[in-house]
Amino acid sequence: MAKKKVKETTEKSPKEEPEYVRIKFNQPRRYDWSTGKYLGHFYAEAKENKKIVGNRCPKCKEIWLPPTPVCPKCKVDMGWDWRELPQTGTVFQYTYLVFPLWDPHYGERWANPYASGIIKLDNGVFYRHFLEEQDKEKLKEGMRVKAVWKEDYNERGQGPSDILYFKEIGKE
Amino acid sequence: MPNRLAIVGIGQTYHTSKRPDVNYAEMTREAVMAALADAQLSIKDIEATFMANMETFEAIYLPDHQMAAEAGFYGKPGLKVGTGGTSGASAVAEGFYFVASGLYDVALVIGCEKQDCGDTTAAISAAATPIWGKGATTGAIGEFAKQALSYMKTSGAKEEHAAMVRLKADRNACRNPYAHLKLGLKSIEDVLKSPYLVWPLRLLDFCPQSCGACALIFASEKRAKKISKKPVWVADIETVHQEPFRAGSFGDPTGKETYTQHVACERLYKRNGITKPRRDIDLAEIYEPSNWEEMNLYEHFHFCGKGEGWKLIEKGITEIEGEFPVNPSGGVLATNPIGATPTIRVAEAALQIRGDGGEHQATREVKTALATALGGPNWTVMTLLKRSL
Amino acid sequence: MAERAAIVAVGQTKYQPNRADASEEELAYEAVKQCLEATGLSLSEFDAAVSCSQDFWDGRTISNMNIQRVVGAHLNDEDKVCEDGINAVYAGMARILSGHHKLVIVVAHTKESQAEKSLIENAAFDPALLRQLGLDFVSAAAMQARRYMYKYGITPEQCAKVVVKNHGNAKKNPLAQAPLDITVEDVLSSKILSSPIRLLDAKPISDGACAMIITTEERAKKLTKKPVLILGASNCYETHYLGDRDLAECEALVKATSTAYSMAGIRNPIKEIDVAEVSEEYSYQELMWMEGLGFCSKGEAGKLIDSGMTKMGGKLPVNPSGGVISGNPICVAGMARVAEAVLQLRGEAGDHQVKNARVALAHGITGACGQHHGVMILGR
Amino acid sequence: MATVTEKLEGMDVWIYHGRIYIPNTYAAGAVGSQFLIALRDKKKIMGMRCPTCNRVYVPARSVCKDCFGQLDEWVEVSDKGTLLTYTVCNQPNPVQPVEPPIVYGIIQLDGADNGIVHMLGEVDLEQLRIGMRVQAVFKEKREASILDIKYFKPLA
Structure with a gap:
């Protein structure tokens, strides 16, 4: 029963479509994204020394790129241990x-x-x-x-x- | 013990690429009205609403507010959630937790997306932050392309197998009155002649952009049995997220990392005593954005062993008539209103359990079904539905 | 099913504009870290995280990707609520009450300074009927203020008194953004943004984050000596088209409040509630919301502020923290209200402590003219 | 491409001055379209009556917020009405159709039960008051937009 009702309300429009109005918006939105200090350090090393750097987890010793404040896996604070890649x-x-x-x-x-x-x-x-x-x-x-x-x-x-x-x- | 709950109403719109005849709110309303009609409830019976979409796709800020009157949020408690591709399932999760908590007895869960409003791929590209480099993204398409290449290499699957996935999706979609793409493809060649979008992905390897909405009505155990003769029990739900931007955010570049799918499966299967998914579950509606991904996901969800996903397709196991039907609705390959896509997976799985799949009802009996969602940097939400608890 | 949910720790950044020095992630982590330090918990112990942010403010599709790492969401449950933060707390509470989760971390962040406020707010309006007019939340709120003041004879002076009171309170809150030494005359002579709303009637642009840990009542007692219970909570939507609403009334708030009160067993709010933290993005809103919250009858809020009842030391201090008007970002504002209520109940509010606060109310809004209200009652 | 990043003074933190630019097109839907087309073609303001509560909504829309019923009874309402509330907005933003100060108002048109949100023009700011009578002024060149009504002006 219910299904039939759906069809009635959602049937595709017939061939001769009435005029439908569309409203256009072309407004870009400005943002000032910040790297923060972790990714910022990556930026600094790239600019100054042409180096790719990541930071290393104190627990699993994995190097993370992009750098991160928390080791995603161990879920511990990363500290500030940087390694060149x-x-x-x-x-x-x-x-x-x-x-x-x-x-x-x-x-x-x-x-x-x-x-x-x-x-x-x-x-x-x-x-x-x-x-x-x-x-x-x-x-x-x-x-x-x-x-x-x-x-x-x-x-x-x-x-x-x-x-x-x-x-x-x-x-x- | 948590309150148990069931799906007592299911509604969706038909899906198509453009809906000039309705605005966003009116389109969503169609699904809500269908779900109410299905449950034979009025909007007054609904105690709370949980809605999902991806707001940057339409570039509408607070879309739930704009459709408050049309979709029935007005004067009711509710939330809007947004977790990218998994949004529609996150709304299901919120509905699940709120009803399980006893705070509400009857809740409406809505997923909706009107993709004729903007540029979807551009909106997905906006998921990458520009401070981590323009080169970091090729939209979702690029991600799946990389994965397809890897899958091809590691599993031995051929382009023909991907084409078979599309053929299955298309055959199923043609039997589903609500599906979007119904191409009437006849042969593997029909698929293989479609042009490349992002190599090695062809146009027909990928899901479309659809306008559509899906609504579900959840009820607590005590209300569910009164409302519906065929309540579909939401047995369990599991969400697994992870951080983005490990270089291959979708894939597993190290070859040793755990996929969110594996973790979600492990938790969900364990809690529900599922040891052999293909035996313990009767049917699955999975979120497969590309042909290749479907084969890959068979493996991730342990429907088969590693590297064997393409064999399931080759043997026809996942067809509607098969031993373990996957996506009898035609799936995401046929229909993809992103915010609603995961909700539709749950809705279609529930329809199959009720035996209301109509022309696309699975041949085998369906007592237990799995609905999955995929989104963000490979996030997974899994919902387990049952005919009886 | 758990009986009640409890908050065991809260963390807030200092609220200030131009936090360009920190990414969204680092900002959220500042708040999360405080919660972890207070409880000794590690990020790997949580069953789930509920975050609150908006793609529009972060300038990023799927904004919760920004904070996955700092809420321990690696291979874990996380969900993002796209309303005000108080609703994220509500969602966290539902997870605890459901019995499916035992320990949930909730975090909200927004950096208003990095985005274009008016453009984002404009995108919240119906594209066909309202957006093209160029409306934003200030102009919409101004029409509500005008209607409310007209209907109930509220004066600009009474609104200004809210500003003076809250900025005065903010002076004692180290986290508040703008503790201003101002008088009613200063407010009334400040620049008009959109009449009758003046610069000092409105909340400033603000960046910040707030986090809290929610758990079961039982577990809470093990984690802290001073758990705060969530006694009642609800929220509610208004309709969208501004012309369909009686803008002088806040039906949604009345509904949300009555559900929350009945859950918490509150019959006489003035008597039973010791302190209220209310989301007033504009000065008139504190008056309007007080009526909606049942602190006085309709149209009487002007007299309430005149009487000094809502001042520190009054019968029902409102916004001892300084409120949203002294600086809280969108999304975070409502959660910050909950956090402040928690501090009050724990007796940890420092110089802006309300004596012997036992029951507190927190309130949050989302959307134009308060289209979505969240209310939460907390107790010791 | 010009440099879009800027280093913060004294810190290793970079700011990326960027934007998000995705063109959007919205469907007004069948009811919304008819309303806008009536503005364009006939300079008529159309509403919709709810059969259950008998309320007339302007601009026309498809759903009654209270009854939740589908509406389909079109009603023409007057172009004259009463000002329910207003604001003089001095805050410029990039979406405003005219330069501020803009007077926004909600007007209850004669024959309608709710208010229509629009702008006011040809008005002495000193004379603005709630309850004043106003009338719609249509644009010469109309394109099926809510802005086909130029503004509402005070009735003499």
Whole structure:
């Protein structure tokens, strides 16, 4: 019985649709996001020293990237124990974006196509970034890559984006 | 001992990509009215409301407030929850805890999303914080693409198997009057000729963006038996979250970390004496945003051994007529109004237990069913439903 | 099923604008840490976390992803309530009462300074009928204030007295954002935001976080010498379209209050409640909400403030903490009211302590013109 | 792309000055559309009557908040009404359709049982008072929006 009722109220509109009004809003909302001091330290090391740093849990000794005030796993306070991470690694997973997505933070469609991957840095910590290689055929898991930094000091200061991309080692 | 409770009313809208004929509130109302009609209750019988959606999708702040009159929140206690993809199940959880606590006897649980209001993928991309780098996100699509690649590599599944998942979803959806995508696909080739979205995911490997809502009415044990001849008992619920931004936030890059699905299963199965899920549970409605993910989730929920998910599909075990039907509704692959999606899983599982699945009723008898949700950085909510306690 | 739920610890950051130095996560952790230190509990001991924040204020879809790590949500239960924080406490309480959970941590955070307030508030209005007019919560509240003052003859002076009282109280609360040394004349001569609401009638932009631990009555006694019981709680929605409401009345609050009172067994609130923490984002609201809470009959709140009954030392001190008007962020404000009520009941409110407080009321609002009210009665 | 981050003075903390920009389009729905189209095409303000409680809601909507019933009886209400409350808003925000100060008001139109929220214009701020009679002024160029009513002006 009940089902029938549903159909009556939710039947699709007939072919000749009446005029329906749609209201558009194109108002961007501004935000001032803060890195806080933990992620801020990552930013500082990237800008000043072109280093990738993570912080280490006093209990499980795991290095966390992005840095964190609390070890998610042990659920203890992390303290302030920083470790530098290697800048070379292997591509663990990757994807290749074909469809140009709308980027909500920039209000524009992303450059298309591009490849992004999860990179296993040489000490076993995972890091996600763009890959220089755009050719789907040449991208592969296990590819050896290294970080390529923005050379201009003044252009750095954007944390992870201070690294332009990871490029294949040996490919010049 | 906690109060026991049951689902006594189930309602959903039909789902489609655009609903210009109704505003957000009116659309949600359709599901509420359907659930009330199903339970043969009036809005006055409802004591509290629990609503879920993803507010950035429509860019409506406090959407529950906007639909207070239409969806029946006005003059009643209630909450709105939001946990990304799992929102609809989080509302179920709140309904569960509030009724179990004895604070309310009859509660309305609503999941809704009107995805014709904005750009869904962009809204999902906004889940990544820009301070951790633009490169950190490719939307949910990118996440599932990476996972699909890994799954392909580790399990030996082929694109054809993913296509079979879509074919099953499509066959089922065509039998479900409320489903969104009903493509009438005939063969694996029909799926494999769809274009790539994010390699190796094709358009047809992924779930659609739907407008729709789903409402459930929960009642405490003493009220449930009076309201409904076929109450479906909410036996248990388990939520497992985790932090985002381990580099592969959805996958398991280390190969040794625990998935939220594993933890949720372990807890839920243990509490309910489930040792062999495929024997102890009769049917599942799972949240599978992509073809590949469905096979992967079979393994995570221990419906089969590791690397064997694709075999279940190949053997037809999870078909409507199969030994262990999964997503007879057509699932998320056919219908995905995000905030409502997990609620629909619970609703569809409950319909199967009642035997009200109509054309998409499972062939086998369904006494126990599992509904799952997936969201955020691979969060899991599992709901266990039973015909009798 | 547990008999009653109890709060065993509360933590609050200092409320202040421009907490650009901390991320949302670090801000929430400041409050969480206080709770852990007070009880000696570790984050791994909780059955569940209930958080409260809004995607719009955090500028991030699924804003609770920000705080997963600092509430111990790794492979654990967590849910986010998108209303005022008092409702997160309510949800935490339901989990305890259900018997499914024994120990729950509740946390709310918001950094108002990082976002555009008017744009976010505007997005709360119906897109077809209200949003395009450019309304925000100040202009909506101003229409409510005008209607309320007109209907019941409330004067701007009486509203200003609320501001003076609360900022005066805030001077003794180290966590309050804006303890101002002001007079009624200062309020009445401050800049008009949206008439009749002036700058000093409104709450300032604020950042902060609040956290608390909820558990069963039984467990609470083991965790602290001074547990605070949740005696009653409820909440309620108003309808949305402003023109459909009699803006001079707060029906939803009346409903929420009567449920909470009957749960707590309160018949004569003025007599039985020793201290109230009320969410007044604008000065007129404290008066309106006092009527809704049954502290006086309709339209009598002006006389109540004139009588000095709600001052410190009065018969029923309202907002000894300084209230929302002296600075609390959205989402956090209502939970901060609960936290302040807890401090009062434990006798830990320091210089703004109400003597021998045994029963306290906390109240929170969400939405335009108080569209959603939450009420909670707490006792020793 | 210009630098969007800024380092906080004296601390290793960075602020990212960004935005979230997703264009949105909302459906007014069948009832909402008819209401807006009547403003555009006929300069008429339409309401909906509840068959149970007999109340007339303006702007027209599909549900009675009290009876919870579906509404479908269209009623034209007057373009004249009485001011229930108002505010003079001096706070600028990016969504306002005109420059502040803006006078917002809730007006009970003759024939309606609730108020319509809108703006007031052509009004001497000193003369504003609750209970004053006002009349809708329509825009010349209308596009099926609530802003097709330019504002309400005081009746002479």
